[in-house]
Amino acid sequence: MTLFQRLPRMSPESQGISSSAILNYLESVKLAGQELHSFMLLRNGFVFAEAWWLPYGPANPHMLYSLSKSFTSSAAGMAVSEGLLTLDDSVLKFFPDEIPAEVSPNLASMKIRHLLSMSTGHDQDTTGNSCSSPDGNWARGFLSLPVDHVPGKHFVYNSAATYMVSAIVEKVTGMGLLEYLQPKLLSPLGIVGAKWDTCPRGIAMGGWGLNICTEDIACFGQLYLQKGMWNDARILSEAWVAEATSKQVENGTDPNSDWAQGYGYQFWRSCHNGYRGDGAFGQYCIVLPDFDMVIAITSGLGDMQAPLNTIWTHLLPAIGSEPLPEDSASNEMLKLRTTGLQVQVPKSDSLSPVVLLSPGSSYRFSANEFKIKTIAFSHADDEIDISIEDEEGVHTLAVGVGKWISGSTSFLLSRVLRISEVNSSWRTSAYAEWISATTLQIKLCFYETPFTPTLTFHFSEHTLKLDIRGSIGFGPAEWPTLEAYIN
Helix, strand or coil, X not given: CCCCCCXXXXXXXXHCCCHHHHHHHHHHHHHCCCCEEEEEEEECCEEEEEEECECCCCCCXXXXXXXXXXXXXXXXXXXXXXXXXXXXXXXXXXXXXXXXCCCCHHHHCCEHHHHHCCCCCCCCCCHHHHHCCCCCCHHHHHHCCCCCCCCCCCCCCCHHHHHHHHHHHHHHHCCCXXXXXXXXXXXXXXXXXXXXXXXXXXXXXXXXXXXXXXXXXXXXXXXXXXXXXXXXXXXXXXXXXXXXXXXXXXXXXXXXXXXCCCECCCCEEECCCEEEEEECCCEEEXXXXXXXXXXXXXXXXXXXXXXXXXXXXXXXHHCCCCCCCCCHHHHHHHXXXXXXXECCCCCCCCCCCHHHHCCCEEEEECCCCCCEEEEEEEEECCEEEEEEEECCEEEEEEEEECCCEEEEECCCCCCCCCCCCCCCCEEEXXXXXXXXXXXXXXXXXXXXXXXXXXXXXXXXXCEEEEEEECCCCCCCCECCCEEEEEC
């Protein structure tokens, strides 16, 4: 098996579900307009269906956002097993230099288990305030905030609490979170090249920031389904897996919401007696013990309940208790369908009016919130090269007309994607079509992230208008039209 195929593959029928049911699931995803980037479906330890939507692929890591939390929880579980800490240790015990001048009874009673179960006693998420600490000391920022409730009862989703777990693991192990996890958890699962963003002091963010591939997520879920065992070796204690994935705190009463079934130690309880790690914009590691199933998904979604509902409605009812007769025709159709998927791309209504993109075509923008100064185009056959100048410098972008072209760019990172690394450049793949005689539309995929913004250029003889629309994000989805004039 290759590095990106560590799990054994079998047909859907061998695992008690028909290939046609998977095709119906894919059709329901399409009809619902859900932008999935990948999925892997496992039962009994076998992958029975998988897909990537171009330009996403099995070798590409994907931002996990808060799915990272479940890995941080696992590190804490390992530290507990090694006797380096206990869940009833006081949080203050590990931060003698960050303790505020006045310590409230609620802060004094906060334990590691409260960090893990999002029951720290805070009245609201502390992440913004903790991470804005002027000296970059996020732990001090966290401990300085009021603790309004007695810890252990009041659930508030709080990524800064997970950061504190990461900081504690670093203190008791003497190494960073990723360094600690690599030989103990990641390497045994075959996970290589993982990256974890850090705070200004170099501590892994814990609550977010991990980047790994889809099959890595699937292996992690399978490890938990197998109660901590992997290839006949004990990776996590069975007691930890049971406790971390059980309901530790109430978080709602809606029986139909997967965000109201209870919360464990950095794992959400799910409908159908399942549990999951999940992250913003639809990054999922779903474990369904009653079905012996694991589902790994990466995506770019605004409504995170919707893909879960699609699974509950279109996949679970099709799962049988016994293998089905093989259906070679449907299985072949499934293979063809899953190899031809791609994220939604522009549709062409005309041939490229090359005259509008003569070599050296250049435009100067009026004042705009993106601080874009100029844009220039060069065109050859089915490729367009774009050069964009803004206050941060000159950015380049290679675009395929009627095809994907891969490269990298630093354009749109800070204002649209909210990626703030200085001088960073992210891998991209871009697909363009002339959707009218004077309108060029580009789908721009930052394919190691959930973000797939669309750029639409409206040309006239002397002017250019640019519309930028984000796919998903923490800010606005659309911005005012930008106007430019030919140089």
